[in-house]
Amino acid sequence: MSVSSAEAVETASQDQTTPPQPLSAAPRSWAESWPIDTSLPRLYLPNDTTSRAVGAMEVYTELMHRIERALGATPPTTFVGSRGLFFLEPLVEVELPTGERVAYGPMRTSMLTKRNLELILQGRRIAGATLGPLAEHPHLIGQQRLVFGSCGILPPNDLQALRSQGAYGALERALLRSPPEVIDEVVASGLQGRGGAGFPCGLKWRTTAAAAGSPKYIVANGDEGDPGTYADRMLLEGDPHRLIEGMAIAAYAVGATEGYVYIRGEYPAAIASMRTAITQAREAGILGPRMLGSGGPFDLRVAINGGAYICGEETALLESIEGRRGMVRAKPPYPAESGLFRKPTVVNNVLTLASIPWILRNGARAWKKHGTEGSPGTVVLQLGGSLRTPCLIEVPFGLSLREVVSGYGGGTPKGLKLKAVQCGGPLGGLLPPRLLDTPVSFEGLKAAGGLLGHGGIVVYDHRTDMVDLSHHFMEFCAHESCGKCTPCRIGSHRAEELLQKVLDGEGSPEDLDRLRELAHTMTWASLCALGGLAPSPVLSALEHFPREFEARLKRTGGGA
Amino acid sequence: MAAPAGRVPLPRVASDPLPVLERGTPTVALTIDGVRVRVPEGLPLIEAAKLVGVEIPHLCHDQKLEPYGSCRMCLVQIEGRGGFPASCTTKATDGLVVTTRSTALTRLRTNVMDLYLSDHPPDCLTCAANNICPLQDEAADSGIRKISFVGERHESAIDRSNPYFDFDPTKCIVCVKCVRACGEIQGTFALSLSGRGFDTKVIAGDGGPFGGSPCVSCGACVSVCPTGALQEKTIIAAGTPTGSVRTTCSYCGVGCQFDAQTKAGHIINLQPVGQSPVNFGHACVKGRFGWEFVNSPERLTTPLIRGADGQLHHASWEEALDRIEERLNALRAAHGPDALGGISSARGTNEENYLMQKLMRAAVGTNNIDNCARVCHSATVAGMMETFGTGAATNSLSDINLADVLMVVGANVTEAHPVTGSRIRQAVARGARLIVIDPRRIALVDDADVFLQLRPGTNVAVLNGLGHLIVREGWIDKDFIERRTEEYNAYKLTIAKYTPEYVQDISGVPPDALWKAAYLYSHSRASMCLHGLGVSEHKTGSYGVMALANLAMLTGNVGKPGTGINPLRGQNNVQGACDMGALPLTYTTYQKVSDGKVRKRFEEAYGVELPTAPGRKIPEMYEAMLAGQMRALYIVGDDIAQTDPNSAMVEQALRTLDFLVVQDIFLTKTAAMAHVVLPAASYLEKDGTFTNGERRIQRIRKVVDPPGDARADWEIICDVSNRLGYHMHYADPGEVFAEAAALTPLYSGATYARLEGEGLQWPVPNDRHPGTTVMHEKQFPRGKGKFAPHDYEPPGEEPTEAYPFTMITGRGLFQYNCGSMTQRTKLRALEPEDLLEVNPADARRLGIAMDERVALESARGKITIRVLLSDRVAPGQVFTTFHYAETDVNRLLSSSADVLSKCPEYKVSTVNIRRLQP
Amino acid sequence: MGWEAVVAEEASSPHPSALAALLAVQGRVGYVPAEALVAIEAQLGVPKAELFGVLGFYSDLRTQPPGRHVLRVCLGDSCYARQSPKVLAAAQKALGCQSGQTDKRGAVTLGTVYCLGNCARSPSVELDGEVIGDVSPAKLTKVLGGLK
Ligand SMILES: Nc1nc2c(c(=O)[nH]1)N[C@H]1C(S)=C(S)[C@@H](COP(=O)(O)OP(=O)(O)OC[C@H]3O[C@@H](n4cnc5c(=O)[nH]c(N)nc54)[C@H](O)[C@@H]3O)O[C@H]1N2
Ligand SMILES: Nc1nc2c(c(=O)[nH]1)N[C@H]1C(S)=C(S)[C@@H](COP(=O)(O)OP(=O)(O)OC[C@H]3O[C@@H](n4cnc5c(=O)[nH]c(N)nc54)[C@H](O)[C@@H]3O)O[C@H]1N2
Ligand SMILES: Cc1cc2nc3c(=O)[nH]c(=O)nc-3n(C[C@H](O)[C@H](O)[C@H](O)COP(=O)(O)O)c2cc1C
Ligand code: SF4
Ligand code: SF4
Numbered sequence A: 001m002s003v004s005s006a007e008a009v010e011t012a013s014q015d016q017t018t019p020p021q022p023l024s025a026a027p028r029s030w031a032e033s034w035p036i037d038t039s040l041p042r043l044y045l046p047n048d049t050t051s052r053a054v055g056a057m058e059v060y061t062e063l064m065h066r067i068e069r070a071l072g073a074t075p076p077t078t079f080v081g082s083r084g085l086f087f088l089e090p091l092v093e094v095e096l097p098t099g100e101r102v103a104y105g106p107m108r109t110s111m112l113t114k115r116n117l118e119l120i121l122q123g124r125r126i127a128g129a130t131l132g133p134l135a136e137h138p139h140l141i142g143q144q145r146l147v148f149g150s151c152g153i154l155p156p157n158d159l160q161a162l163r164s165q166g167a168y169g170a171l172e173r174a175l176l177r178s179p180p181e182v183i184d185e186v187v188a189s190g191l192q193g194r195g196g197a198g199f200p201c202g203l204k205w206r207t208t209a210a211a212a213g214s215p216k217y218i219v220a221n222g223d224e225g226d227p228g229t230y231a232d233r234m235l236l237e238g239d240p241h242r243l244i245e246g247m248a249i250a251a252y253a254v255g256a257t258e259g260y261v262y263i264r265g266e267y268p269a270a271i272a273s274m275r276t277a278i279t280q281a282r283e284a285g286i287l288g289p290r291m292l293g294s295g296g297p298f299d300l301r302v303a304i305n306g307g308a309y310i311c312g313e314e315t316a317l318l319e320s321i322e323g324r325r326g327m328v329r330a331k332p333p334y335p336a337e338s339g340l341f342r343k344p345t346v347v348n349n350v351l352t353l354a355s356i357p358w359i360l361r362n363g364a365r366a367w368k369k370h371g372t373e374g375s376p377g378t379v380v381l382q383l384g385g386s387l388r389t390p391c392l393i394e395v396p397f398g399l400s401l402r403e404v405v406s407g408y409g410g411g412t413p414k415g416l417k418l419k420a421v422q423c424g425g426p427l428g429g430l431l432p433p434r435l436l437d438t439p440v441s442f443e444g445l446k447a448a449g450g451l452l453g454h455g456g457i458v459v460y461d462h463r464t465d466m467v468d469l470s471h472h473f474m475e476f477c478a479h480e481s482c483g484k485c486t487p488c489r490i491g492s493h494r495a496e497e498l499l500q501k502v503l504d505g506e507g508s509p510e511d512l513d514r515l516r517e518l519a520h521t522m523t524w525a526s527l528c529a530l531g532g533l534a535p536s537p538v539l540s541a542l543e544h545f546p547r548e549f550e551a552r553l554k555r556t557g558g559g560a
Numbered sequence B: 001m002a003a004p005a006g007r008v009p010l011p012r013v014a015s016d017p018l019p020v021l022e023r024g025t026p027t028v029a030l031t032i033d034g035v036r037v038r039v040p041e042g043l044p045l046i047e048a049a050k051l052v053g054v055e056i057p058h059l060c061h062d063q064k065l066e067p068y069g070s071c072r073m074c075l076v077q078i079e080g081r082g083g084f085p086a087s088c089t090t091k092a093t094d095g096l097v098v099t100t101r102s103t104a105l106t107r108l109r110t111n112v113m114d115l116y117l118s119d120h121p122p123d124c125l126t127c128a129a130n131n132i133c134p135l136q137d138e139a140a141d142s143g144i145r146k147i148s149f150v151g152e153r154h155e156s157a158i159d160r161s162n163p164y165f166d167f168d169p170t171k172c173i174v175c176v177k178c179v180r181a182c183g184e185i186q187g188t189f190a191l192s193l194s195g196r197g198f199d200t201k202v203i204a205g206d207g208g209p210f211g212g213s214p215c216v217s218c219g220a221c222v223s224v225c226p227t228g229a230l231q232e233k234t235i236i237a238a239g240t241p242t243g244s245v246r247t248t249c250s251y252c253g254v255g256c257q258f259d260a261q262t263k264a265g266h267i268i269n270l271q272p273v274g275q276s277p278v279n280f281g282h283a284c285v286k287g288r289f290g291w292e293f294v295n296s297p298e299r300l301t302t303p304l305i306r307g308a309d310g311q312l313h314h315a316s317w318e319e320a321l322d323r324i325e326e327r328l329n330a331l332r333a334a335h336g337p338d339a340l341g342g343i344s345s346a347r348g349t350n351e352e353n354y355l356m357q358k359l360m361r362a363a364v365g366t367n368n369i370d371n372c373a374r375v376c377h378s379a380t381v382a383g384m385m386e387t388f389g390t391g392a393a394t395n396s397l398s399d400i401n402l403a404d405v406l407m408v409v410g411a412n413v414t415e416a417h418p419v420t421g422s423r424i425r426q427a428v429a430r431g432a433r434l435i436v437i438d439p440r441r442i443a444l445v446d447d448a449d450v451f452l453q454l455r456p457g458t459n460v461a462v463l464n465g466l467g468h469l470i471v472r473e474g475w476i477d478k479d480f481i482e483r484r485t486e487e488y489n490a491y492k493l494t495i496a497k498y499t500p501e502y503v504q505d506i507s508g509v510p511p512d513a514l515w516k517a518a519y520l521y522s523h524s525r526a527s528m529c530l531h532g533l534g535v536s537e538h539k540t541g542s543y544g545v546m547a548l549a550n551l552a553m554l555t556g557n558v559g560k561p562g563t564g565i566n567p568l569r570g571q572n573n574v575q576g577a578c579d580m581g582a583l584p585l586t587y588t589t590y591q592k593v594s595d596g597k598v599r600k601r602f603e604e605a606y607g608v609e610l611p612t613a614p615g616r617k618i619p620e621m622y623e624a625m626l627a628g629q630m631r632a633l634y635i636v637g638d639d640i641a642q643t644d645p646n647s648a649m650v651e652q653a654l655r656t657l658d659f660l661v662v663q664d665i666f667l668t669k670t671a672a673m674a675h676v677v678l679p680a681a682s683y684l685e686k687d688g689t690f691t692n693g694e695r696r697i698q699r700i701r702k703v704v705d706p707p708g709d710a711r712a713d714w715e716i717i718c719d720v721s722n723r724l725g726y727h728m729h730y731a732d733p734g735e736v737f738a739e740a741a742a743l744t745p746l747y748s749g750a751t752y753a754r755l756e757g758e759g760l761q762w763p764v765p766n767d768r769h770p771g772t773t774v775m776h777e778k779q780f781p782r783g784k785g786k787f788a789p790h791d792y793e794p795p796g797e798e799p800t801e802a803y804p805f806t807m808i809t810g811r812g813l814f815q816y817n818c819g820s821m822t823q824r825t826k827l828r829a830l831e832p833e834d835l836l837e838v839n840p841a842d843a844r845r846l847g848i849a850m851d852e853r854v855a856l857e858s859a860r861g862k863i864t865i866r867v868l869l870s871d872r873v874a875p876g877q878v879f880t881t882f883h884y885a886e887t888d889v890n891r892l893l894s895s896s897a898d899v900l901s902k903c904p905e906y907k908v909s910t911v912n913i914r915r916l917q918p
Numbered sequence C: 001m002g003w004e005a006v007v008a009e010e011a012s013s014p015h016p017s018a019l020a021a022l023l024a025v026q027g028r029v030g031y032v033p034a035e036a037l038v039a040i041e042a043q044l045g046v047p048k049a050e051l052f053g054v055l056g057f058y059s060d061l062r063t064q065p066p067g068r069h070v071l072r073v074c075l076g077d078s079c080y081a082r083q084s085p086k087v088l089a090a091a092q093k094a095l096g097c098q099s100g101q102t103d104k105r106g107a108v109t110l111g112t113v114y115c116l117g118n119c120a121r122s123p124s125v126e127l128d129g130e131v132i133g134d135v136s137p138a139k140l141t142k143v144l145g146g147l148k
């Protein structure tokens, strides 16, 4: 956890004279104009989208400004990603001479008094924002940060610092083993895809490795379309080299020579960070004609979505990379056999691929020590909605929803009552409070009628109107339907119309039957899981909150 | 919505054929609705089901298209698998147990249909697709009673901008078949979808009307549309056809098969045939839609005789035949039989061409018989005869699917042979490599891996250059050269000097591109050459063809599937016209008139002594006319006054004649000069056979009666013969064919009965022979293949100060040759005049603007023409079509021709462009 | 102005993509001008229909210049749970226009989006590419008031 040799810091500080993107929107950088006093302790400043969204840049600028005014110089700084404790942002960490890092947050400019600045630079307590060493923060203590181990700690775009901390070590080791051995290791880990379907990663690789055709491709799915999820974004911004390492290992294992990182357009910072990292990896000889000088050729490019949820679905995603309309392809053939440009292609979620370096470094057995029988390893959960302390956590599979929501999430804010928990995004189900003891694992959530999906957990409080929420989900589905298959193309629109009718107080009991029948058609006849699963939140609302729907139906005068 | 009772379903796409079981593919056994069946591995379940007689409901599936899986009507259940997989996208594997009917499936299908109908106009009875609508059929089958949803429906206006079909978006079910057909079958990619979700809709081009989009009106989208959304105007106007007759297109040499659909004795539409190995359900705009000329009021309906007033007057058949009998007999008596001649029609049937040559030889007593192959691929025949010993395409059109590398030389395939063009594009889409050799940036260049943009008339240099590189780099097929060829050393000596640099000097082709083409052509399992008039219509046309044949032998690319030298024969039956002996030096299938044994056989068959003097080729006929040696000419279906080169000379020659008979379906420029004009029946009005460019003999069948007194060419020829005292009596064309086949070794195994179905590709030596898809597999007709090297010689004309531009002439998609037919259809509007394509750089220099009319001048004459600025032509070159009599382009051309075959040099002449208004 | 280079660059990439070219053009000038479509069609060799199909599929792409600022209100699930429909209503009221439209002054084009990845600090909006978290109707109205 402590940071790097003096040498690394030295270079790091030089690197950091140009802060990472996207600072374009931030105030003019202090580091460009002010002298840096290396006798001052180094500050670690989270530069995550959410940090900035809650004013981190204003706070940092003011902080540096005031230190400069007070001391005539500024301390060296390092931008890092976030640790996911977003309720603590804007956050500032100070590296003490002991190497220990102590944190302050959430910071407000009003806290930046001269006195407080002095205290901060000494790592001492200030009122209202002292957090101490973050590793000991109660939120992090219970976590197992296998994938997010560097995020928020190491500078994402300082390749040298990262390598000194072991980055690309797993790739080095993998290159010493045969490709089938690497695949066997991944198979043995039982790693399941983090994109939603939970398909065993190693088996997918094995298929691609065996498939005829060249070149082969590795595609990282960073579309992260599910509203309520942000783990891919955090990793892309905060630790992009981990993804590159995972992709390089995948490429070696299956014999791929080209790869794409597909990122949604809503994530400009992730796109910029990823592009920088790819350039760095190329310059360092990690990517290029010979991976790390000993592997085969492998190079990466970033492709960007233009605002279409369906492009997270792997075949639509491939169409999108090819530059076309993101329309779902019928499967089989699966991308593993015929994917990008109709060549064998591994499509994995960002988190799946980012799990690979840890597994290759520590072994499948170590990975399997975490989690449950059916869901080995850790799970990255992203909490959102009506919670006191929404955050990203990485924990072993198997915790109960209650531990997650009430524990890490801090429960609903004061005065608000938890009404439903939604797992797995817009394709997952809604769980009522009585199901809060459901274990968070692929099998646990499935049994409860939910879905793990990409690990997004959104909490709704008592103010939520379940009919309106159902309409909201169907509107999303209708808006995002690719339009290829009839049940979803027309069905989602009709379902939205029916729910609007109920919402307007014009619905009849037959309309609810019609809705259920339509949901059945969509579920079983749709071509892809968007149309197939989009009815689930609505069906679960109907199941768990039937009275809210009935209460909305039209009063038909003469009864019955 | 409900379909009316008692309707007779007529298949809309002329066929929803059974899947083709290719020999050799591994099979799997599966059970469908309790029936065990063995099918090729990987066959979509929906196709496998057909084999056990189970028709699974479907709206987006089509055997001709890639599996898509959008309509979700074809869902089935598979034992041991959850859910309801789509049978169109699920492939047959061993041991599957499939259920296609169940209450669960019916529930889903009915509900999907419910959704369709909730966004569909409610009234089938007013719809042109009524009774021929798969959506309507599926709706009826699903048993749906009423629609569950009241909601938004799409409303938009009908797009009537295409001349042949309407697009009614309200009836569109977004099955995307049209979009897929346009891309996957036609290769034009004029269509796409826009929007998404409920707003997904079909767009043409930028979303405007079809008329303004890149659509080329091939009709593929209309054929596959399962609703009334895309519908032919003729069906909208006339209603559902009730009868259907299979026949062959009479435009180009591809030979597409159609079902001519009729109602109350009228043709309603022509539907391409799905099972045809020639056009696999596809067609081009001319064949599919351009048949309306048959109903033109300008059709010739009675014979015409030139009166004392110099005008043509309607006459009876008796009068016309009397006149012909009298004049021909008199002129023959006075000047001898060789003062008479005939030009037979490559547009007519084999039977007609056979009778025409028989008429000239047996009834008149001269070998003066030729056909328009002379001005077309005669150089190909000469070149291939010399090298291989036979002049026809070595391979089949379907071989395009088998080749790794396709080399297209001097052929603008997407316009002149559109269905073959689509086939090439499909092959490229599947991964075949494409080399294009052409002076113009034709459409196929977009699909090409290498484009050799040579100067017109420099084929021999470029092809020798390819040979040079292949020999130099050692990419030759030594074994093939040793076993199957002779004269290799002579070839090596000749090509030695054709270094890439030397070739570049002559042709302008960069060495890199030349190298890449040589590499590709010589590094495949099978490289196939397809060539057109850009090779043959040159002063060195036959040498160019030999240069191609040399390359094929050098690399062993002949005599096996997916290879060969394949001229894209032009006219529907130009192959057959030549096969049937409508040539001055040969009887049927190239049996030499000079061969006494052969002649004896024909004399025995014909019961008369036959002439021995060699006949005259068309250009030699002109010379003879101008020299006063020929006094009468009988032309069947060839508008030489417009389409032969140096037309002023041609007209002059025709004017020297004492008697000119022209037999045509329209009063062409040539017919207007005749003393007697005879009205012929068109291809939809008679029976017979055509032989297409891949040697496939196919039937044509009478669909409607000819107009007025018009009669089939074969009947007229018989009458003329009888009047000349040589008896010809046949009950029908079948009898003629049988007689011809008996005298024609390559056709001997063909009979009308055997031609049912897909026809037969000659050689068919006996009645059990299946026909020949690949020629020269074991040996060449001349024994060994002969390398025939020739040095480059410059074309007949090279740019001078007075005539600084090189003019290429050729074809446009929507017009056909002399235009007599296409210009009497709506195609006229799609390509309303001949345009002079000028490179923008040249235009800038000359100060010429787009659409300006300019004077175009050669040493022979001057015409005016409108300008189209286009970088399809290179600077210093211009291009124009020759389809409009009004333009009279051929007035500018010289009589320069291929030395061996007399094939005119249509592709190179030099001209000058002048502005009309300064 | 400015987009020619990006079209040329995409055309020379190993796998030219119409979508990438369209996004790059829009990244430069805020929308996709008609001339850029012509250039993409010609330089990338994309069939016209397909290009317009792509244009009509991705909701980020637009062919008309937006206002001087672009505001997108998140309607994703986490933001919805934290009352983002009210934020949208406030934006509509403040700007006097609906989602998909530009206010009368031409200052702000209003849109919606499903999730900005800022769910831990919902509700979120995006203004000119930068995310703002913890928005309330009042806070947003204030921000909009400050825009020119
Ligand atoms: N739409 C339509 N289709 C037709 C016809 C029609 O009139 N209209 N006519 C039919 C007939 S009769 C025929 S024969 C065929 C002809 O079909 P094609 O042979 O394809 O027809 P053309 O357009 O005459 O010429 C072919 C190409 O030769 C190129 N060329 C010219 N000079 C040279 C040269 O020196 N070297 C090379 N390599 N290429 C050269 C021209 O640029 C042109 O692209 O089409 C048949 N199909
Ligand atoms: N400048 C220039 N000139 C060229 C060429 C070129 O590339 N450039 N190409 C040359 C080539 S390759 C060719 S093949 C010629 C073609 O030139 P032509 O043979 O003159 O042209 P077509 O239009 O095919 O039609 C011949 C005639 O047949 C008639 N016809 C159609 N069907 C029937 C029928 O069933 N019976 C009868 N009796 N008549 C029928 C038509 O009405 C037409 O008048 O043109 C040549 N002329
Ligand atoms: C409608 C829909 C949206 C999806 N969105 C995403 C996404 O945003 N990110 C993702 O990784 N996978 C998404 N997926 C799942 C992918 O199709 C695919 O299964 C996944 O990328 C495979 O990677 P994995 O095996 O590593 O999970 C989506 C699937 C569907 C049906
Ligand atoms: S279910 Fe919806 S998103 Fe999926 S293929 Fe069908 S229309 Fe497209
Ligand atoms: S398209 Fe078919 S289903 Fe629709 S109205 Fe016409 S006939 Fe009826």
Ligand code: SF4
Residues within 6 Å of the ligand: B178, B181, B182, B186, B188, B189, B190, B191, B204, B214, B215, B216, B217, B218, B219, B220, B221, B222
């Ligand atoms: S008519 Fe042919 S070219 Fe035109 S849109 Fe239909 S399929 Fe495409």
Ligand code: SF4
Residues within 6 Å of the ligand: B171, B172, B173, B174, B175, B176, B177, B178, B179, B202, B221, B224, B225, B226, B227, B229, B230
């Ligand atoms: S126009 Fe016809 S073929 Fe095309 S999508 Fe609509 S219904 Fe299908």
Ligand code: SF4
Residues within 6 Å of the ligand: B249, B250, B251, B252, B253, B254, B255, B256, B279, B283, B284, B285, B286, B287, B288, B417, B418, B419, B420
């Ligand atoms: S390609 Fe030739 S044969 Fe086929 S329809 Fe067109 S003109 Fe007729």
Ligand code: FES
Residues within 6 Å of the ligand: B057, B058, B059, B060, B061, B068, B069, B070, B071, B072, B073, B074, B075, B086, B087, B088, B089
């Ligand atoms: S036919 Fe199978 S989904 Fe349409």
Ligand code: FES
Residues within 6 Å of the ligand: A227, A228, A229, C074, C075, C076, C077, C078, C079, C080, C114, C115, C116, C117, C118, C119, C122, C123, C124
């Ligand atoms: S749901 Fe609004 S930022 Fe994620």
Ligand SMILES: [Mo]
Residues within 6 Å of the ligand: B375, B376, B377, B570, B571
């Ligand atoms: Mo021809």
